[in-house]
Amino acid sequence: MKACAMTDTGKVRTANQDYVYASIESVGKLPNFFLVADGMGGHQAGDYASRFIVENLVKYMNQAKETKIITLLREGIELANNMLYQESKKKEELNGMGTTLVAAVIEDSVLHIANVGDSRLYLVRNQLLQITKDHSYVEELVSLGQMERGSKDYREKKNIITRAIGTEDKLEIDFFEVDLEPGDYVLMCSDGLSNMLEDAEMEQIICSELKLSEKAEKLITVANDNGGKDNIAVVLIDPQIGREVSL
Numbered sequence: 575m576k577a578c579a580m581t582d583t584g585k586v587r588t589a590n591q592d593y594v595y596a597s598i599e600s601v602g603k604l605p606n607f608f609l610v611a612d613g614m615g616g617h618q619a620g621d622y623a624s625r626f627i628v629e630n631l632v633k634y635m636n637q638a639k640e641t642k643i644i645t646l647l648r649e650g651i652e653l654a655n656n657m658l659y660q661e662s663k664k665k666e667e668l669n670g671m672g673t674t675l676v677a678a679v680i681e682d683s684v685l686h687i688a689n690v691g692d693s694r695l696y697l698v699r700n701q702l703l704q705i706t707k708d709h710s711y712v713e714e715l716v717s718l719g720q721m722e723r724g725s726k727d728y729r730e731k732k733n734i735i736t737r738a739i740g741t742e743d744k745l746e747i748d749f750f751e752v753d754l755e756p757g758d759y760v761l762m763c764s765d766g767l768s769n770m771l772e773d774a775e776m777e778q779i780i781c782s783e784l785k786l787s788e789k790a791e792k793l794i795t796v797a798n799d800n801g802g803k804d805n806i807a808v809v810l811i812d813p814q815i816g817r818e819v820s821l
Contacts, residue, residue, distance in 0.1 A: 776793065
């Protein structure tokens with residue numbers, strides 16, 4: 575397995591509120607662990623929220639005794655959510671902060687995913703397939719047939735999210751499982767990438783002959799070339815299913 579994690583401030587923002595984590599080695603009972611968080615909140619609150627949630631999730635996984643992946647993800651995210659919510663009430667400058675989160679673990683060729691907010695996980699199997707569902711105002715209206723994806727109203731309101739970590743004491747988390755196949759790649763990203771590139775652009779870069787790190791770098795470069803209107807976070811994983819090197 576190979577993985578690459580990168581963030582970039584972009585061309586417009588002055589601070590980077592995205593935070594990433596990638597370990598192909600075991601983290602506690604997890605065989606590997608990948609995270610993308612996109613913080614929100616004024617001053618430094620967004621930076622604080624994304625870093626806090628990632629660091630405390632990793633800390634939890636290193637200490638937890640549970641072995642079932644979905645249980646670990648659920649309990650870890652719920653605990654970190656509560657901790658962040660309590661932090662937001664302690665300091666006025668942190669009030670109202672929150673963060674998206676997409677988390678992934680690969681075990682025995684199965685991809686386990688947890689998601690809150692509008693950061694995304696894609697499976698790249700010759701074409702780009704979005705696995706997570708955005709918890710956003712516009713996507714909820716699209717699912718109800720009350721808004722057209724890509725319309726002017728959609729574009730203007732697409733950054734309004736309906737779920738985030740740290741904004742309430744209760745949290746609803748989406749979980750997904752995907753059976754991986756030879757040749758698959760996994761892309762996790764903040765909306766600073768997905769809003770700046772068309773699916774076809776991301777697909778072309780990831781399916782290219784570039785090295786994994788070069789693919790991640792090019793995704794960020796193209797996002798910035800297309801405007802770089804937000805912070806950009808990328809975690810790119812090559813699970814190497816069926817391509818293990820025999821000794």
